[in-house]
Amino acid sequence: MSVAFLAEATQSTVSVKDLQNAATKLGIKIPDGQETEAYLLLLQSVEAVMRRIQSSDDYIHPALSPVATTTPRVFWDPPKEENPLNAWQFRCALIAEKPTSNLLRGKTIVIKDNISVGGLPTTVGTFTELLCKDGLLPLSPIDATVVSRILAAGATIKGTSTCENYCASPLSFSAASGPVHNALAPGYTSGGSSSGSAALVAATVIHHETGKPLGETVDIAIGGDQAGSVRNPASYSGIYGLKPTFGLVPYTGAVSLAPMIDHLGPLAASLEDIALLLQVMAGYDGIDPRMTPESPLQDRVEDYPRILAEFRNRNLKDGDRIGSGMKIGLLTESFKVPGLSQEVRERVLGSARSFFAAAGAEVKDVSVPLHGEGSLIWTAATRMHMSEWACQGKTSGHLSFLPPHIQARWPPDQRMYELLTTTNPAAMNVMLSGPFLQEHFGPSVEAKAHRKVFELRAAYDHALTQVDILVTPCAPTVAMPHPKMKADRDGPGSTILEKLSTAVGVTTNTAPFNVTGHPAMSVPCGFSRAESPTNQPEVQLPIGLQIVGRRWEDATLLKAAAVFEEGRSIVSNQSS
Numbered sequence: 001m002s003v004a005f006l007a008e009a010t011q012s013t014v015s016v017k018d019l020q021n022a023a024t025k026l027g028i029k030i031p032d033g034q035e036t037e038a039y040l041l042l043l044q045s046v047e048a049v050m051r052r053i054q055s056s057d058d059y060i061h062p063a064l065s066p067v068a069t070t071t072p073r074v075f076w077d078p079p080k081e082e083n084p085l086n087a088w089q090f091r092c093a094l095i096a097e098k099p100t101s102n103l104l105r106g107k108t109i110v111i112k113d114n115i116s117v118g119g120l121p122t123t124v125g126t127f128t129e130l131l132c133k134d135g136l137l138p139l140s141p142i143d144a145t146v147v148s149r150i151l152a153a154g155a156t157i158k159g160t161s162t163c164e165n166y167c168a169s170p171l172s173f174s175a176a177s178g179p180v181h182n183a184l185a186p187g188y189t190s191g192g193s194s195s196g197s198a199a200l201v202a203a204t205v206i207h208h209e210t211g212k213p214l215g216e217t218v219d220i221a222i223g224g225d226q227a228g229s230v231r232n233p234a235s236y237s238g239i240y241g242l243k244p245t246f247g248l249v250p251y252t253g254a255v256s257l258a259p260m261i262d263h264l265g266p267l268a269a270s271l272e273d274i275a276l277l278l279q280v281m282a283g284y285d286g287i288d289p290r291m292t293p294e295s296p297l298q299d300r301v302e303d304y305p306r307i308l309a310e311f312r313n314r315n316l317k318d319g320d321r322i323g324s325g326m327k328i329g330l331l332t333e334s335f336k337v338p339g340l341s342q343e344v345r346e347r348v349l350g351s352a353r354s355f356f357a358a359a360g361a362e363v364k365d366v367s368v369p370l371h372g373e374g375s376l377i378w379t380a381a382t383r384m385h386m387s388e389w390a391c392q393g394k395t396s397g398h399l400s401f402l403p404p405h406i407q408a409r410w411p412p413d414q415r416m417y418e419l420l421t422t423t424n425p426a427a428m429n430v431m432l433s434g435p436f437l438q439e440h441f442g443p444s445v446e447a448k449a450h451r452k453v454f455e456l457r458a459a460y461d462h463a464l465t466q467v468d469i470l471v472t473p474c475a476p477t478v479a480m481p482h483p484k485m486k487a488d489r490d491g492p493g494s495t496i497l498e499k500l501s502t503a504v505g506v507t508t509n510t511a512p513f514n515v516t517g518h519p520a521m522s523v524p525c526g527f528s529r530a531e532s533p534t535n536q537p538e539v540q541l542p543i544g545l546q547i548v549g550r551r552w553e554d555a556t557l558l559k560a561a562a563v564f565e566e567g568r569s570i571v572s573n574q575s576s
């Protein structure tokens with residue numbers, strides 16, 4: 001390892017005590033004399049390098065400079081009457097001054113609040129005091145790659161959506177701004193961590209179907225997905241939610257939870273809108289280290305809307321149906337995971353067998369025994385260092401461009417502990433897990449978990465040589481009521497374990513595909529009775545079916561969902 005230069009020791013504040021403290025943390029003792037003098041000078045030299053960089057001007061990559069918009073980039077807190085679901089974080093109205101296409105013209109979009117939008121703060125769902133010292137949230141100096149592409153395609157960005165505290169909850173009660181409500185049933189979860197994104201799209205559907213106003217809403221949303229955070233909110237909300245193939249959509253400008261599992265994906269009420277937003281967002285950006293040699297250049301991205309339209313409208317031979325030739329595999333182990341409700345299991349199995357078969361697809365059972373270990377592999381492969389990326393803003397070791405305005409508080413203090421324990425103990429658990437796992441297991445077990453990821457990927461890849469699509473339940477239950485968050489006149493708030501118990505197992509069928517990188521999508525497949533609080537009428541809430549495809553064959557997911565839609569229509573017409 002080379003040394004940049006040797007510092008002038010008399011100008012350094014680094015002392016022998018600093019050297020001794022560093023050595024103590026490594027469990028070593030440096031002898032006094034020549035060795036101490038030498039290592040002290042080296043520490044003083046590297047400290048001088050870091051201070052030089054710390055005091056230098058920052059650099060904004062030209063590709064991330066905010067897109068010129070038709071009006072100044074102003075934002076505002078939406079009034080409560082316009083935000084009944086608590087799904088908006090900030091409102092704005094951004095339209096590109098000179099869009100380069102009309103692909104999204106007339107579409108309104110919301111961006112999850114862990115994705116940088118130039119001129120707006122990024123809260124990552126947590127408390128202002130954990131992000132800045134003076135109470136003034138810094139504004140983003142960049143547009144994330146996907147934000148630039150959306151504006152360039154002619155969309156109107158209406159704001160940022162509430163997300164869960166540090167994006168560390170699969171349910172929607174943990175945001176610093178308060179719980180996000182399911183659009184179909186206030187007081188129930190909309191899923192997390194892309195909670196606001198799902199709620200705002202679902203609210204648009206409800207408004208169109210019933211005329212019931214739910215404040216400002218949007219046509220499409222962007223969410224982030226590290227363990228199911230696009231798919232599970234979609235499942236709970238009765239809409240589509242796609243986690244693309246890892247590396248297809250650039251993550252540049254979004255706050256990471258762990259680089260190997262970070263995905264951005266669309267949520268929408270229709271397959272056509274999913275396809276459209278995927279086409280706009282996808283493609284290599286030259287900045288995100290998550291992208292691979294398999295990632296297509298932007299001008300080589302598949303025309304997903306055209307592929308979907310041609311598939312729906314193609315001429316079929318006599319006797320063929322839209323699904324003829326497609327093979328659907330029901331992933332056996334996914335229907336046996338702990339916590340899966342009987343209603344969800346039966347609805348997903350029944351609708352998959354019925355609807356796909358009605359549309360002409362072949363449906364059969366497929367076994368991947370290692371799927372039962374998938375969520376454990378996900379945990380072991382990511383948890384040890386997750387807080388370093390999610391809470392400390394550590395780089396991945398690969399050249400990367402992290403959002404420059406995010407300067408989260410670290411290390412934690414008692415105030416931070418109390419805030420997170422009250423709202424999202426899952427985030428505190430992530431922070432506590434890091435040092436514990438590093439001390440008791442070290443990098444060798446994490447490395448082994450990464451090797452197990454390759455084994456898990458190979459197992460799914462093998463199953464997908466037998467079928468075109470794997471089917472699993474998405475969320476294991478329908479949406480449940482929010483836990484009681486704090487003490488009030490009705491009694492004490494929920495305990496740590498009461499808050500977390502409802503989230504146990506929510507991502508068992510979704511998280512494995514984040515580590516393996518396979519594309520996966522939640523597809524609405526029916527409704528079931530929800531748990532109803534005392535003195536409230538029975539509530540029917542959505543169930544999501546997850547479809548999983550081969551890596552880089554995201555278009556096949558769109559086709560399979562279209563087959564499912566057609567089969568549902570056929571069965572519905574037959575029964576009526």
